[in-house]
Amino acid sequence: MKTFEEKWTAWLDGELSGKELVEFEASLSDRATAEAEKLEAQKLGALLKHQLVSRTMGNEDFFNHQLRTRLNADTPEREISPRRPAWSIGRLAWAGAVSLALFFVSTFFVMRQKEPADQSQYLSQILNARVDPALSPNATVSIFQAKEDKVTVLWVDGLQSLPAEYAAK
């Protein structure tokens, strides 16, 4: 619902039409006075338009130059303020995760490589066999076998005498 002021303004500017125009003009108590006022408003508009026409600026180029200088002065500030730090939290988190992953992968490979080294290159088998408790009560026999070299060493310790049947022929 338009107020009287809104309808009056629209009427002055020729923005009312159709039913709205007819209704508004019918509501005017003194049509002649209203028309006179409309004419006055048009004269006022013409006066303002004629007198307040766009002014030409003096030193137009200097206006641009001065503005450019101000913008240049503001630019570093404008650029610095929104710039994100080189190492944002997100980037730090990613870098941390990647570093951890690399650490675990390299540890895994290093451990895997070390495992065979921890193991003796000789496959030892301690038999703890006693040759003859009566003859050599403290004698033990151990066998060391290097599979790669296909060598087997028999280590006998505490043997006081070699049984006759073991004698080399």
Added chain:
Amino acid sequence: MQTEATPAEADVSELDLVKQCQAGNADAFDQLVTRYRTRVFSMIYNMVHNEQDAWDLAQDSFVKAWKSIPRFRGRSSFYTWIYRIVTNVTIDWLRKKQVKGSGAEFDDSIALKAVDPASRTVPKADALPYERMEQSEIRARIDESIAQLSPEHRAVILMKEVEGLQYHEIAEALGCSIGTVMSRLFYARKKLQNLLRDVYENV
């Protein structure tokens, strides 16, 4: 729309220039400034009635526009958008000036009477001395009358009568409803008719 663009510059669409500005191209912004500086300056001058103040406020408006242009979405024309900035900057300035209670608004218009006839502010450079004086007096009367309006009423009447903007464009520029624009126009016209009747009846 009045612009100062050369034909070559006019080939570059306003939207392209805006996009370039949004990418940080200050040269593109310079072109936009060249297109609209006179209208912006003129609009501000008609509100503040002082050339130096109008210059400074036009500068402030364009600086603000440069800072805000990344947020310009193109829902309105660039000119309507910058008009909003201009009117906000100018109305704020006028309000602050009124709060300070300097009451100096009329001093500026009085100074206009002593304007240098050779300056570019005189409408007709080849006018006779008495014509120039008469024009200056009329201009001073208009400025005095406009100065009696609130900043919002000044903006509305100038946009409508001088700039020829539509109600919806004024509403957009001022950030108010069309009804408010029409209502302000009603009161601004009534006031100016009372103050300037003898002027427009005798011109």
